Amino acid sequence: MLESCSAARYNKDMNITTIAFDADDTLWANEDLFVATQQQYMQLLAPYRHNWDAAELHAAERRNLNYFGYGIKGFTLSMIETAIEVSDGAIPGRDIAAIIDMAKAMVHAPLTLLPGVAELIPQFAQKYHLMLITKGDLFDQEAKIARSGLAEYFRHIDIVSEKTPHAYQRILQRSDINPQSFLMVGNSLRSDILPVIAIGAHAVHIPYHLTWAHEHVDIPPHERSWHECESVYALHDWLADR
Amino acid sequence: MLESCSAARYNKDMNITTIAFDADDTLWANEDLFVATQQQYMQLLAPYRHNWDAAELHAAERRNLNYFGYGIKGFTLSMIETAIEVSDGAIPGRDIAAIIDMAKAMVHAPLTLLPGVAELIPQFAQKYHLMLITKGDLFDQEAKIARSGLAEYFRHIDIVSEKTPHAYQRILQRSDINPQSFLMVGNSLRSDILPVIAIGAHAVHIPYHLTWAHEHVDIPPHERSWHECESVYALHDWLADR
CATH class of the missing domain: 1.10.150.240 (Putative phosphatase; domain 2)
Structure with missing residues (x-):
């Protein structure tokens, strides 16, 4: 369903080799x-x-x-x-x-993976280097990653305290990744999309039905330079079409 | 002061290129x-x-x-x-x-660097790749690293939830470091020394005057296969002599 992804002012040739996923409210409900x-x-x-x-x-x-x-x-x-x-x-x-x-x-609450995640993350892992880049408490995040059953599909897992442009830059430099070949996927414009665009990398926004007040930002559609997908399924189709 | 480092059953030829330091009670009081x-x-x-x-x-x-x-x-x-x-x-x-x-x-308590740290970490950084590998709460540790003024000397900073042999192995693999060329320095036998010895890397123990009950282990001197130094000064002299 290509119609479930949209983009404005976004016309770059992409040669994505690494896809990084946010975790909370992108891979599982939080x-x-x-x-x-x-x-x-x-x-x-x-x-x-x-x-x-x-x-x-x-x-x-x-x-x-x-x-x-x-x-x-x-x-x-x-x-x-x-x-x-x-x-x-x-x-x-x-x-x-x-x-x-x-x-x-x-x-210790049960973890609910979001639709498509259990099925498609293993598929993405066959074609791309996958990373998990998540913000928050180390202990909480590690417990969730362990319970998700997905850890094996990610080459690198980074848990950072704030997702700033500098934090992304450091992660990419450390693993020798060119921003042009890097795609970040997440639900938070503030943490997953804007800082990634700022360092010249690619980003796909998959909105979640709940947004923590702290993460909220308002940006009019015509100023958006990232893709927006309805779900991980839509991301899959969009990637397949590239 | 070579006499302030001691070792038992430890006779390997060493070609150390990377030195990783623990943080709490190794670089600063905690x-x-x-x-x-x-x-x-x-x-x-x-x-x-x-x-x-x-x-x-x-x-x-x-x-x-x-x-x-x-x-x-x-x-x-x-x-x-x-x-x-x-x-x-x-x-x-x-x-x-x-x-x-x-x-x-x-x-927000003031951070007290331990003796020799402010002077010698910059010196070590000229000769070795330095890493910081610390355990604990991400937020607490990042705040302390920022306040220490030492962040710039460390190529990599890893904050892990537990210092297991597996955790060290992952860090070394990620940065393509051979265990034989890796030296870990820390105050906790349980977290900084034993798991590092277990993966075939080198370790120097710098005891601290306080040990949290949870970190305590008892190992008789004749079974020890790591160096013990009294301070970062002693570590410096021991390294200079190699």
């Missing part, structure tokens, strides 16, 4: 787990403050990025901090313990 | 910060239980490695969990908030 945990958390706190939204939690998360980075443990410390704030310190120990239990459940 | 924070924490909890030692906290840390891995955030969640346990849930929100503040102070 944001859903944070959203579900947040709902549980809001219920737990309902007795202490009625009719509050998650804005205070999101503010704590943003404020604490500088201390704790991304991932389940930082999210959990922000949940605990916010629980103490919104309850004016009244939240009892057993409810804090329940929040820590939510974190443990998240760490 | 365990001290955990020990100091733990003392603060014990004082905070003193009103809830008199005369307790840290055994319960250490048990929580070990139990939670499987959920949270190494690093400040996992340590903090274990401190909070233990505080709820030892106080029978009586610990108030403001004291939990104080524990989270301890974590934030740890993240």
